[in-house]
Amino acid sequence: MQHLNQLYALSKRNIIVRYKHSLIGFFWGFFKPLLYLLIFIVIFSSQFSSISNQVLYITSGILFWFFFSNCTSQGAQSIVQSAGLIKSIYIPTIFFPLAEVIGELFNILLALMVYFIIMNWFGMIYSLTLFWVIPILFLFALFSFSITLILSALNVFYRDIGILWNTIQPALFYLTPIAYTESLIPQKFSFVIKANPIYYFIKLFRYPLYESKVPDFFLFGKCILITIVSCSVAIFLFNKMKNQFITAI
Amino acid sequence: MNKTLMAYQHVSVKYRHNHAGVYSIKDLLTSFSRPFQYKTILDNITFTLAKGESLGILGRNGSGKSTLLRTMASIVKPYKGQVVCNGSIAPILALGVGLEMELTGYENIDLLLALYNQPRDKKSVQSIIDFSGLDDITLKQAVKCYSSGMLARLSFSISFANNCDIYIIDEVLAVGDLGFQSQCIQKINDLKAEGKSIIFVSHFPDEVERICEKAILLEGGKIIYDGSAAEVCAQYRKLF
Numbered sequence: 463m464q465h466l467n468q469l470y471a472l473s474k475r476n477i478i479v480r481y482k483h484s485l486i487g488f489f490w491g492f493f494k495p496l497l498y499l500l501i502f503i504v505i506f507s508s509q510f511s512s513i514s515n516q517v518l519y520i521t522s523g524i525l526f527w528f529f530f531s532n533c534t535s536q537g538a539q540s541i542v543q544s545a546g547l548i549k550s551i552y553i554p555t556i557f558f559p560l561a562e563v564i565g566e567l568f569n570i571l572l573a574l575m576v577y578f579i580i581m582n583w584f585g586m587i588y589s590l591t592l593f594w595v596i597p598i599l600f601l602f603a604l605f606s607f608s609i610t611l612i613l614s615a616l617n618v619f620y621r622d623i624g625i626l627w628n629t630i631q632p633a634l635f636y637l638t639p640i641a642y643t644e645s646l647i648p649q650k651f652s653f654v655i656k657a658n659p660i661y662y663f664i665k666l667f668r669y670p671l672y673e674s675k676v677p678d679f680f681l682f683g684k685c686i687l688i689t690i691v692s693c694s695v696a697i698f699l700f701n702k703m704k705n706q707f708i709t710a711i
Numbered sequence: 712m713n714k715t716l717m718a719y720q721h722v723s724v725k726y727r728h729n730h731a732g733v734y735s736i737k738d739l740l741t742s743f744s745r746p747f748q749y750k751t752i753l754d755n756i757t758f759t760l761a762k763g764e765s766l767g768i769l770g771r772n773g774s775g776k777s778t779l780l781r782t783m784a785s786i787v788k789p790y791k792g793q794v795v796c797n798g799s800i801a802p803i804l805a806l807g808v809g810l811e812m813e814l815t816g817y818e819n820i821d822l823l824l825a826l827y828n829q830p831r832d833k834k835s836v837q838s839i840i841d842f843s844g845l846d847d848i849t850l851k852q853a854v855k856c857y858s859s860g861m862l863a864r865l866s867f868s869i870s871f872a873n874n875c876d877i878y879i880i881d882e883v884l885a886v887g888d889l890g891f892q893s894q895c896i897q898k899i900n901d902l903k904a905e906g907k908s909i910i911f912v913s914h915f916p917d918e919v920e921r922i923c924e925k926a927i928l929l930e931g932g933k934i935i936y937d938g939s940a941a942e943v944c945a946q947y948r949k950l951f
Contacts, residue, residue, distance in 0.1 A: 464828040471825030479813045482853075547809045551802045551826055552785050708787055709726040 537610030798876030
């Protein structure tokens with residue numbers, strides 16, 4: 463119970479600090495996806511006219527990509543930046559990356575509400591299947607958390623990790639079918655896309671959001687499996703490293 | 712009444728030490744020796760602290776004082792030996808600990824009380840504000856605008872708000888002005904009168920003698936002198 467208080471306080475701090483002294487506050491959270499959406503529409507609309515309802519297709523992927531991207535890049539720094547706290551109060555270190563993910567979850571929930579309203583114009587159908595987004599988001603948040611956990615722990619020892627991650631993120635972004643469809647990738651390169659775990663989650667999100675269908679259970683199972691594996695690996699690695707944090711931050 | 716509150720039995724702490732200063736992959740690849748070596752920070756520390764007793768810790772810079780405090784707060788785990796503690800320990804009082812620079816004074820009070828698991832009602836917040844002596848306008852400012860003395864006032868006031876058996880105080884008196892120093896000493900004496908234990912780190916032997924009954928002198932991670940505060944302080948003065 464007392465730990466929950468600490469976690470809540472840290473998450474709240476993350477949310478407040480992020481938009482402190484900014485004019486439009488959390489609205490930045492969906493300006494970034496919006497900007498990317500405009501870029502894709504302007505540049506790629508003639509290329510990718512094969513996609514029906516392009517706006518909805520792109521948004522349903524891009525929102526969650528930015529959730530993942532924000533979680534991991536900010537979370538990677540979370541332990542290093544909280545050195546002062548870690549050195550003076552006993553708080554389980556796992557809370558620092560976790561609080562980043564929770565703060566980001568709060569942001570995406572706000573963004574989702576706004577997008578649900580806007581996307582109605584662009585042909586999103588309101589139905590009960592939309593509620594499937596909640597368990598999928600929960601699963602995706604756990605997956606993002608596991609990646610954040612590994613990055614934040616490694617970043618304590620090698621500060622290159624944070625920089626490296628920010629460098630490879632754009633590549634990962636274009637390797638995920640967000641602005642284009644899978645069919646655009648030549649058959650012989652499709653393994654590149656399939657090796658990317660985010661691909662499966664984005665695909666899963668599109669069932670309720672884009673196609674207004676109940677998610678494919680086989681795909682759902684795959685995502686659960688990915689999450690379980692990544693979480694176990696992350697927690698194992700984190701526990702191995704956490705006792706040495708104090709000497710390196 | 713004379714119950715043991717804290718006992719250290721042969722506690723040793725080793726830090727993994729980056730031999731070649733490996734903080735990046737480039738350094739790692741260019742370092743020929745094994746990248747990780749262990750350095751002993753605390754070596755075979757043994758002492759006991761009874762309830763209501765106060766302990767001073769003296770030593771040169773880098774002799775392991777802060778690490779010793781961190782083992783008390785269970786932030787650092789000993790590699791050998793055992794730390795037995797039969798009471799609650801307040802978080803370490805040290806400069807600027809845990810303050811979030813972008814947040815205001817009020818927000819920091821709220822955040823830190825939550826992290827310390829302390830009640831956040833109006834009364835406890837008001838007592839912190841009173842103790843800190845900072846005014847409303849200052850507390851509404853972001854903490855990054857504070858002077859170092861103001862930072863010390865805020866962080867110490869928040870830490871003192873904890874209701875615990877043992878208070879760990881690391882160099883409180885170095886920054887505050889005279890008024891705040893005497894306020895802190897008054898507070899420490901009040902806590903002692905309530906039967907609380909104080910663990911006090913300082914570079915001023917006079918203060919240690921005033922506050923503590925017992926003291927230890929650390930040198931290179933070992934206790935080289937253990938005894939009454941007056942004796943240990945005399946030894947400490949001889950070091951320099």
